[in-house]
């Protein structure tokens with residue numbers, strides 16, 4: 001006798017095969033991806049959500065273009081909670097463009113110390129001086145003019161023009177890309193530079209031209225609070241009804257990213273060179289990595305070189321001094337965007353020579369207790385914790 005269960009077990013397979021649908025073709029144009037009606041619904045949902053849920057951040061309490069500009073510069077590559085105390089201190093010290101333009105670079109760098117990406121501080125200073133000189137201290141209201149200032153790229157230009165002046169420029173940062181990638185199941189890797197134009201075109205298309213300021217801030221806020229990189233809060237998301245990744249159950253697949261190369265790690269050494277109660281600090285050139293910050297002299301260790309050997313060699317190369325290198329006093333790790341370092345600090349004694357710099361642009365012999373008055377690199381600040 002035939003087992004009825006067996007016969008029945010085959011049926012669903014056949015039915016399934018008959019009803020297999022061909023894969024839905026993906027829309028190719030931006031209009032097809034987000035038709036007008038969908039755009040309108042998304043804009044409205046975003047605005048309503050933002051009105052209720054936005055964080056009361058200090059730069060949102062002001063329409064002063066200078067304050068908005070400073071906040072956007074600080075927020076590039078940096079989280080809101082990190083920026084908040086820096087923003088308050090910076091604006092207390094430099095409440096307007098004139099005061100920033102008149103400030104010394106070491107004062108500005110000291111206030112920026114620890115925030116990272118120090119080119120941003122140099123660019124802000126240079127741009128403030130240009131605005132004071134050429135625009136009578138008023139931030140240019142024309143995007144093209146503003147875009148020519150040091151450090152002002154497309155993101156900063158669009159953010160400041162839209163938020164401060166209500167102009168219809170759409171912003172695209174990491175949060176915006178993530179939201180768009182998930183909303184429309186975009187296969188374009190978010191970290192591949194060649195895909196940026198497509199995200200920008202989509203953001204332009206979606207922009208609410210009746211209120212670009214609120215719209216731009218709302219998309220970024222959604223990315224920061226709900227559409228998080230991990231575990232997005234789709235159940236609380238105002239765009240869930242329009243989100244393809246959510247409706248297809250594939251949120252985890254987006255945004256697509258190109259695999260990053262492994263981050264290299266370098267062994268570095270710093271010499272804490274003592275001479276008559278002072279230690280030697282050197283200043284990095286303003287241009288380039290960690291520009292304008294102070295540190296102990298030193299450099300990269302060579303293979304098979306001990307820390308004291310590397311210390312003697314690098315201090316001599318950078319400063320021309322002959323030193324006696326003692327024992328390592330601290331070993332700290334520090335991560336930058338594209339590499340990490342392990343920095344060994346070595347206690348040293350000056351033996352002979354006058355300082356002749358090769359690489360650094362200035363030096364000071366400083367009592368230990370006064371080191372903190374200088375804007376220092378992050379790694380050296382970690383070493384100081386050990387010295388204390």
Ligand code: SF4
Nearest residue numbers: 227234237240243246
């Ligand atoms: S529904 Fe989820 S994945 Fe889609 S935009 Fe909202 S939070 Fe992001």
